Amino acid sequence: MVILxxxxxxxxxxxxxxxxxxxxxRAKIENMKLPIExxxxxxxxxxxxxxxxxxxxxxxxxxxDLGGVFFLIVRDREGFAQVTLHxxxxxxxxxxxxxxxxxxxxxxxxxxxxxxxxxxNGYELIPEQMEVLSEASHVLPLDITGKxxxxxxxRLDARFMDVRTERTKHIFIIRSRVLKTIRDFLDARGFIxxxxxxxxxxxxxxxxxLFPITYFEREAFLNQSPQxxxxxxxxxxxxxxxxxxxxxxxxxxxxxxxxNEASSVDVEVAFxxxxxxxxxxxxxxxxxxxxxxxxxxxxxxxxxxxVPKVPFRRITYGEAIELIxxxxxxxxxxxDLSTSAEHILGKTIGELYFITDWxxxxxxxxxxxxxxxDTCDAFDLMHPRLExxxxxxxxxxxxxxxxxxxxxxxxxxxxxxxxxAFRYGMPPHAGWGLGVERLLMSMLEIDNVREVxxxxxxxxxxxx
RNA sequence: GCCCGGGUGGUGUAGCGGCCUAUCAUUGAGCCCUGUCGAGGCUCGGACUCGGGUUCAAAUCCCGACCUGGGCGCCA
Numbered sequence: 001m002v003i004l005x006x007x008x009x010x011x012x013x014x015x016x017x018x019x020x021x022x023x024x025x026r027a028k029i030e031n032m033k034l035p036i037e038x039x040x041x042x043x044x045x046x047x048x049x050x051x052x053x054x055x056x057x058x059x060x061x062x063x064x065d066l067g068g069v070f071f072l073i074v075r076d077r078e079g080f081a082q083v084t085l086h087x088x089x090x091x092x093x094x095x096x097x098x099x100x101x102x103x104x105x106x107x108x109x110x111x112x113x114x115x116x117x118x119x120x121n122g123y124e125l126i127p128e129q130m131e132v133l134s135e136a137s138h139v140l141p142l143d144i145t146g147k148x149x150x151x152x153x154x155r156l157d158a159r160f161m162d163v164r165t166e167r168t169k170h171i172f173i174i175r176s177r178v179l180k181t182i183r184d185f186l187d188a189r190g191f192i193x194x195x196x197x198x199x200x201x202x203x204x205x206x207x208x209x210l211f212p213i214t215y216f217e218r219e220a221f222l223n224q225s226p227q228x229x230x231x232x233x234x235x236x237x238x239x240x241x242x243x244x245x246x247x248x249x250x251x252x253x254x255x256x257x258x259x260n261e262a263s264s265v266d267v268e269v270a271f272x273x274x275x276x277x278x279x280x281x282x283x284x285x286x287x288x289x290x291x292x293x294x295x296x297x298x299x300x301x302x303x304x305x306x307v308p309k310v311p312f313r314r315i316t317y318g319e320a321i322e323l324i325x326x327x328x329x330x331x332x333x334x335x336d337l338s339t340s341a342e343h344i345l346g347k348t349i350g351e352l353y354f355i356t357d358w359x360x361x362x363x364x365x366x367x368x369x370x371x372x373x374d375t376c377d378a379f380d381l382m383h384p385r386l387e388x389x390x391x392x393x394x395x396x397x398x399x400x401x402x403x404x405x406x407x408x409x410x411x412x413x414x415x416x417x418x419x420x421a422f423r424y425g426m427p428p429h430a431g432w433g434l435g436v437e438r439l440l441m442s443m444l445e446i447d448n449v450r451e452v453x454x455x456x457x458x459x460x461x462x463x464x
Numbered sequence: 465g466c467c468c469g470g471g472u473g474g475u476g477u478a479g480c481g482g483c484c485u486a487u488c489a490u491u492g493a494g495c496c497c498u499g500u501c502g503a504g505g506c507u508c509g510g511a512c513u514c515g516g517g518u519u520c521a522a523a524u525c526c527c528g529a530c531c532u533g534g535g536c537g538c539c540a
Binding site: 150 | 465
């Protein structure tokens with residue numbers, strides 16, 4: 001097995017994708033006639049390579065038959081390469097075979113690079129050999145050239161094909177880069193990445209509905225969040241931990257911003273207060289925006305990304321209620337914010353902001369009560385369109401936590417595994433959970449959360 | 465869960481009681497064309513979600529089921 005690792009040499013030819021991914025890993029494929037282990041990506045070839053012998057491989061994106069000359073547009077991860085066949089100078093067998101390859105078939109082509117001003121990238125490939133590695137069926141489930149649109153439902157049914165489109169491909173490359181940026185950011189600040197169980201026993205922090213599953217002879221549930229576990233690891237002495245993992249909510253909601261399986265970035269930090277983790281959160285968001293703003297593939301999303309300035313605006317829950325009332329919407333102190341209330345605030349404020357000092361009653365038992373008030377040291381990070389994250393200073397006193405759990409009508413006994421961690425040395429700590437999909441959809445101005453998940457799970461969809 | 469929409473070739477649509485043997489685009493098959501880049505031109509193929517009802521007549525109206533888009537609720 002041969003593995004080649006290359007780094008693109010010339011910055012100007014580095015593609016949208018290679019902007020981030022500059023290491024390649026190619027293995028030789030057995031049973032192939034063409035030596036494609038040395039294949040080049042379409043963007044690695046330029047007019048300067050005139051006369052060079054190269055191999056490319058990819059999908060047949062389009063075919064343009066002009067009679068005496070035939071163009072085959074081959075698409076790979078990095079872009080498109082034009083393969084040009086002149087009837088008179090190319091072998092008849094190859095010419096006929098190229099014309100017959102169905103669109104979206106996977107081909108490997110070996111040939112000579114020709115500098116050509118009339119060609120899209122300034123070069124074209126004059127083929128000597130072509131191998132069809134996988135012939136595609138004739139009628140495609142979607143048009144991926146962008147001539148005819150497709151509804152989201154149709155696209156999700158054929159998601160593997162939908163990801164071949166430029167827009168969708170770049171959404172998921174951006175998603176990958178966002179997750180890497182988050183990891184790099186937290187890693188640089190001394191965080192330890194943890195993995196906590198997704199199959200849990202009944203005890204839950206409340207609020208949302210859980211998915212029951214069969215765990216051998218017992219009933220178990222899919223975890224709604226890593227909250228309890230990440231706090232327990234604070235007692236372990238890791239000081240700063242994070243997890244990026246799926247969370248499961250069995251709510252039968254049917255909206256453009258809810259999923260039954262979502263991804264969450266969860267952070268927990270010891271020896272700090274809610275104020276510090278808010279600063280961490282806004283710095284992280286700004287860092288993600290600035291990284292994505294530099295991504296060349298952003299142009300495929302028709303988006304001008306503005307990096308938000310830190311610090312974000314902070315308003316208290318009480319101030320939020322006043323703003324909502326001023327706008328003529330009914331709300332009482334103590335109520336959670338409705339969708340329309342969130343929209344009113346979003347419209348009024350018009351940028352990312354925090355809502356702080358929430359009433360104790362509408363925040364979970366682990367949020368630290370503010371001394372002498374009926375509020376707690378909890379915050380939500382809001383985008384004008386929707387909530388992105390929520391967090392708080394945590395209760396670290398065993399007694400208070402136990403009391404809080406019971407006052408919410410939950411059984412302290414079923415939380416014993418969690419409460420125990422507070423009995424033998426638990427530092428003060430604070431943290432938050434951030435919805436990955438919501439960050440992506442709000443940042444990229446995408447209306448439906450399903451667009452930013454490869455294979456979304458919602459009320460109705462379990463396949464693919 | 466509630467309230468509004470919608471289900472027509474592979475895809476996206478027009479038609480909304482008889483002019484429907486169903487429109488247009490794209491895709492597919494085939495033909496013409498030597499510089500395309502959403503190539504162009506010509507020929508052909510391909511659809512009314514399912515079940516019940518109303519009517520002389522249903523893609524079109526009514527009822528139900530299923531699927532689906534949006535708003536709200538729940539929730540993050």
